[in-house]
Amino acid sequence: MVHEFTCIVCPVGCRLRVDKGGEVSGHKCKRGIVYATEETTHPTRMLTTTVKVNSRVAKRLSVRTSRPIPKAAMFDVMQALATVEARVPVNIHDVIIHNVAGTDVDIIATRRLAT
Ligand code: SF4
DSSP states (O other): OOEEEEOOSSTTOOEEEEOTTOOEESOSSHHHHHHHHHHHHSOEEOOEEEEEEOOSSOSEEEEEESSOEEGGGHHHHHHHHHTOEEOSSBOTTOEEESSGGGSSOOEEESSOBOO
16 A cells, blocks of 8 residues: 655655555655654654633643654543543643553643633
8 A cells, every 4th residue: 555645744745655665755855754654654643632620710721742642542542631620720831641541641731820
């Protein structure tokens, strides 16, 4: 199976192609090879979303993963996020969930809420 997709590592946006043998073409630099190989073997994504929070000024707290998570784990992570309620005060980069869904990745706050 041949995979074709756009490299999102930089704004150039090269059109990458990975053939059946894993050979990458269409890249203008080595980062495209790394991206294409990861995308076809173990794709990952950063997740940005919100969770419930017990604040008086906001109902939701914006959060993100501390680093990209496997796409295959996305559903389990979203389920874990649906059950959590963050507690104020919260500062940017506070860990809201440690090792979410066993991914070895944390969910961290991207907003400060004092009350
Ligand atoms: S292959 Fe290199 S130049 Fe092309 S989009 Fe990816 S990072 Fe940018």
